[in-house]
Amino acid sequence: MSVNLEHYLIVGAVLFSVGLYLALAKRNFVAVLMGIELMFNAVNLTFVAFSRFVRSPNPLDGHVFVVFVITVAAAEAATALALAVLLYRVRDTINVDRIDLLKW
Amino acid sequence: MLLPLGSFGVITLVSFLGLTRDGSWSPRYSGYLTIAAIFVAFALSLWALDGAIDADGARVGFDGHKWVVVGELDVHIGITLDGLSAIMLVVVTSVSLLVQVYSQEYMRGDGGYNRYYAFMSLFTASMLGLVLASNIVQLFVFWELVGLCSYLLIGFWFYKDSARRAATKAFLVTRVGDLGFLIAILIIFSETGKLGIGDIHEAAIAGAVGSTALTLFALGLFAGAAGKSAQFPLHVWLPDAMEGPTPVSALIHAATMVAAGVYLVARFFPVFAESDEAITTVAAIGAITAIIASLLGIMATDIKRVMAYSTISQLGYMMMGLGVFGIVAAIFHLFTHAFFKALLFLGAGSVNHATGTFDMRRMGGLAKYMPVTFWTVFIASMALVGLPPLAGFWSKDEILSDAWDDRPWVFVVALIGVFLTAVYVGRMLFLTFGGEYKGGEESEHGEPGVHSEPHESPTLMLVPLVVLAVMAAVAGLVNIDDGLKTLIEGWLPRESEELVTHGGFQWWIALSSTAAGLAGLGVAWLVYGARVVESDRVRHIAEPLPEILENKYYLDWLYEEFFVRGLVLGGAAWLLSLWDRYVIDGAVNGVGTVARWSADQARLVQAGQAQLYASVMLIGVVGAIAGILIIDPK
Numbered sequence: 108m109s110v111n112l113e114h115y116l117i118v119g120a121v122l123f124s125v126g127l128y129l130a131l132a133k134r135n136f137v138a139v140l141m142g143i144e145l146m147f148n149a150v151n152l153t154f155v156a157f158s159r160f161v162r163s164p165n166p167l168d169g170h171v172f173v174v175f176v177i178t179v180a181a182a183e184a185a186t187a188l189a190l191a192v193l194l195y196r197v198r199d200t201i202n203v204d205r206i207d208l209l210k211w
Numbered sequence: 212m213l214l215p216l217g218s219f220g221v222i223t224l225v226s227f228l229g230l231t232r233d234g235s236w237s238p239r240y241s242g243y244l245t246i247a248a249i250f251v252a253f254a255l256s257l258w259a260l261d262g263a264i265d266a267d268g269a270r271v272g273f274d275g276h277k278w279v280v281v282g283e284l285d286v287h288i289g290i291t292l293d294g295l296s297a298i299m300l301v302v303v304t305s306v307s308l309l310v311q312v313y314s315q316e317y318m319r320g321d322g323g324y325n326r327y328y329a330f331m332s333l334f335t336a337s338m339l340g341l342v343l344a345s346n347i348v349q350l351f352v353f354w355e356l357v358g359l360c361s362y363l364l365i366g367f368w369f370y371k372d373s374a375r376r377a378a379t380k381a382f383l384v385t386r387v388g389d390l391g392f393l394i395a396i397l398i399i400f401s402e403t404g405k406l407g408i409g410d411i412h413e414a415a416i417a418g419a420v421g422s423t424a425l426t427l428f429a430l431g432l433f434a435g436a437a438g439k440s441a442q443f444p445l446h447v448w449l450p451d452a453m454e455g456p457t458p459v460s461a462l463i464h465a466a467t468m469v470a471a472g473v474y475l476v477a478r479f480f481p482v483f484a485e486s487d488e489a490i491t492t493v494a495a496i497g498a499i500t501a502i503i504a505s506l507l508g509i510m511a512t513d514i515k516r517v518m519a520y521s522t523i524s525q526l527g528y529m530m531m532g533l534g535v536f537g538i539v540a541a542i543f544h545l546f547t548h549a550f551f552k553a554l555l556f557l558g559a560g561s562v563n564h565a566t567g568t569f570d571m572r573r574m575g576g577l578a579k580y581m582p583v584t585f586w587t588v589f590i591a592s593m594a595l596v597g598l599p600p601l602a603g604f605w606s607k608d609e610i611l612s613d614a615w616d617d618r619p620w621v622f623v624v625a626l627i628g629v630f631l632t633a634v635y636v637g638r639m640l641f642l643t644f645g646g647e648y649k650g651g652e653e654s655e656h657g658e659p660g661v662h663s664e665p666h667e668s669p670t671l672m673l674v675p676l677v678v679l680a681v682m683a684a685v686a687g688l689v690n691i692d693d694g695l696k697t698l699i700e701g702w703l704p705r706e707s708e709e710l711v712t713h714g715g716f717q718w719w720i721a722l723s724s725t726a727a728g729l730a731g732l733g734v735a736w737l738v739y740g741a742r743v744v745e746s747d748r749v750r751h752i753a754e755p756l757p758e759i760l761e762n763k764y765y766l767d768w769l770y771e772e773f774f775v776r777g778l779v780l781g782g783a784a785w786l787l788s789l790w791d792r793y794v795i796d797g798a799v800n801g802v803g804t805v806a807r808w809s810a811d812q813a814r815l816v817q818a819g820q821a822q823l824y825a826s827v828m829l830i831g832v833v834g835a836i837a838g839i840l841i842i843d844p845k
Contacts, residue, residue: 131826139822203822210819 115156122149136194136201140187147180245328246311249335253304256297263297267701286406289345293702298542298695299342299474302549305682306466307335309675313557314458316671317564323367327456330367334360338467342474347396347406350475354392354435357468358385364463365455377451384448388438395431398424412481416706422486429482429489432475433496440472440526443500449523450507453515453569457560460515465522465556466549473529473545480538481707494534498624501527505631509638513569514559517639521595522552524628528610531621536710537613539699544610546695547602547686551594554679558588561668561676562643571642578644581667585644587680592640594683596633596728599721605687612720613713629724633731641739 122145129142151173158169195201311331318327337356344350366378400406402424403414414420420428436442441449452464463469476483476493483490501524508520525548532541559569561584566574578585594601597608607629614622667673689695700708 127829131822131829204820206821207819210817 112156112160115152115160119149119153119156122146122152134202134204136191136203136206137188139203140184140191143187144180144184147176151176242311242315242324242328245332246308246315248332249304249308249311252335252339253301253308256300256304259292260297260301263292263294263701264698266293267697269293269701286346286348288349289407290343291345291408292343294695294698294700295474295477295542295702296342298546298698299470300339302470302546303335303338303342303467306549306553306679307331307338307462309678310458310462310553310557313461313560313672313675314456316669317458317560318456321456327364327367330360330363331459331462334364334463334468338471341471345408347399347408347411350408350478351392351396354439354471354475355389357463357471358382358389358439361385361452361463361468364459365452367455367459371454373451374454377448377454381448381452384445385438388434388436388445391431391434391438392436393431395428395435398428398431402428408478411479412704412707415482415485416704425482426486426488429479429486430492432479432482433489433493436472436475436530437496438472439475440469440530441500441523442472442496442527442530443503446500446504446523450511450516450519453513453519457515457556457563460519461553461556461560464519465552469522469526470529470545470549473526473533473541476530476533477538477542480533481704483533484536484707484710490534490536492534493530494618494621497527497530497532497534498621499527500524501531501628502624502631505628505635508635509631511635512571514562514571514574514639514643515556515569517571517635518552518555518559521555521632521635524632525552525595528607528625528628531625532610532613535610535614535617535621537610537617537713538703538711539696539713540606540609540613542699543695544603544606547594547606547683550679550686551591551602551683554587554591554676554683555595557672557676557679558584558591561672564668564672571639574643576645583667583673584676587676588644589640590680591683592636594687596636596732597629597724598728599725600684600687602683602685602687604721604725608716608721608724611724612717615717615720616713626723626727629727630731633728634735637732637735638739641735645739 126142126145126147126149129145130139131142133139133142154169154173154176158166191201194206198205311328314327314331318324321327334357337353337360341350341353341357344353362378362382365381366374368374369378396406399411399420402420403411405411405414415425438445449464449469453460455464483493504520504523504527508517508524511517511520525544529541529544529548532538532544561581562574562577563569565577565581565584568574590601594603597603599605607625611622611625611629614625696713700711703711
């Protein structure tokens with residue numbers, strides 16, 4: 108059994124859904140960040156898969172894109188974790204349900 | 212012909228100068244300046260009159276200058292100088308001049324001296340503008356301006372409650388008539404598209420205006436004239452207007468402004484002559500006014516109010532004269548009336564100066580103390596009654612004979628009016644100047660204090676009296692050989708000129724009016740002079756007439772209680788307030804309530820939780836993609 112584009116896409120979709128569920132449903136801010144990370148990786152996987160299986164005049168575009176996403180995601184993760192630390196210091200919690208200052 | 216305009220400018224300038232109140236401006240200067248300006252205007256008016264006589268009364272004015280042009284609306288501001296306006300100019304400026312001279316003394320020491328002269332010059336300027344207007348809109352503007360001046364001057368002593376009330380009343384009542392005037396302007400504009408007075412005359416004569424519209428136009432104009440000239444049923448403001456200073460009453464509420472209504476009807480005589488209904492209305496209203504006002508004059512106890520009623524009834528005479536196509540007679544009467552009525556008012560002011568009261572029951576015997584005032588007032592009174600050879604005789608006689616020619620019933624009414632006039636004039640004379648002095652009161656002006664003994668007024672006040680007395684005596688002679696006829700008629704279009712009535716001098720009419728006048732004086736002498744008949748007994752016989760007269764035909768009551776309090780406040784205003792409170796306010800508050808309620812509901816969505824927002828976003832994105840796929844599955 109050979110591994111085709113569909114398999115990569117299914118894995119990517121499952122990963123993305125899991126990440127989305129985490130980001131929307133988890134109360135823990137760090138878990139939410141992990142969900143977001145998962146979604147990044149799902150997207151990266153999809154990019155690489157398309158880049159591998161679809162013929163194009165610029166075959167490396169998908170790979171380059173992924174490298175950029177990983178870089179930006181690293182920066183994002185650092186910022187977000189710093190936010191989490193500060194949030195914990197100020198509010199004594201990292202439960203996102205309690206962070207509703209924009210309410211009404 | 213620019214010169215009357217120049218004088219108008221001078222006086223307007225004076226008005227503003229008079230209003231400045233910096234320390235270097237002594238109050239006396241505003242008086243001198245006003246008198247000087249009006250004297251120049253008077254001289255110029257005489258010149259204008261000379262020009263008008265040379266032109267046989269035909270129009271020598273010019274159409275000035277574009278004023279407002281908006282689409283079809285084209286208003287040219289201009290000057291009409293013809294026989295009619297020249298006569299009015301002379302009347303206005305001469306009476307104004309004499310009154311200003313008189314006021315120098317009369318108003319001495321009054322705190323509002325500057326203000327008084329400013330208003331007086333503004334009034335004179337507006338009146339000249341009214342007379343010279345060549346355009347109905349221009350006329351209306353000045354018409355309202357004189358109304359404003361009248362308001363300001365009636366309420367001159369604004370710290371008196373009665374003066375304030377009288378001023379407001381005068382303003383509101385004349386406004387009822389002015390509404391008619393405004394409607395008339397709109398009618399004629401929508402019918403012909405023209406606003407120049409000459410153009411309107413041409414259109415009316417050429418039959419370019421439908422007869423209903425023409426009648427409505429004329430009646431609207433007459434409503435304005437009735438308001439300004441205090442014709443029944445809008446006459447109620449004039450007696451109250453006597454709250455103003457007496458020289459104001461003499462100038463505005465006797466000689467000039469109230470004559471503006473008569474002038475207006477005369478100015479639009481070609482239009483009225485084309486509409487039978489309109490001119491009959493003029494005659495009828497004039498007749499009613501002449502009678503009811505002179506009856507009221509018999510009952511009034513305030514000398515100025517007697518004269519106010521007399522003014523109303525004389526204005527009724529002028530309207531009657533116009534109503535029987537006797538434009539020459541009417542304007543002639545306006546001319547003579549201005550002199551003797553101004554004189555009567557100034558005489559009343561002089562009497563007040565001496566006794567401090569206007570109540571005739573507190574005067575008496577003044578002939579002994581104030582001979583000059585007495586004789587001048589006597590001459591004016593006899594002119595008012597219409598005894599030959601004084602001014603009133605000639606003009607009143609002309610109205611009578613015109614009336615006999617055109618509508619005999621008007622003649623009968625006018626003759627009764629002559630009798631009644633004589634009765635109240637006689638009563639006024641006997642009460643004021645006959646018998647014993649009965650006290651008096653504090654003065655209405657200047658330094659307070661009761662005079663122990665009445666005294667003759669200062670020379671500055673007597674000079675205008677004497678000049679006016681001479682005019683009252685001889686002014687009637689100018690028309691003895693139809694001298695005014697060409698002057699007054701000359702400007703009329705040929706078609707209208709043919710309609711003018713010329714009763715001519717008839718011995719029996721002259722004799723009967725003189726007899727009626729003497730009879731009236733005789734009655735007054737019996738009751739108030741010799742006291743052969745007790746006035747109480749006369750009152751008893753005439754029941755219930757005296758009560759009706761004392762309540763002024765219940766017209767004030769009708770207006771205030773029924774129209775204002777009942778219909779306006781009780782009906783219209785009540786409905787409007789309900790409408791306001793529930794419909795207008797309801798709509799406004801309703802918008803607010805709905806917005807607030809929906810916001811209350813909608814704000815619950817904003818929970819402030821990022822995950823919720825993201826979930827909603829997810830649903831939205833999924834929904835949108837699903838929607839696109841369903842609509843366009845490819």
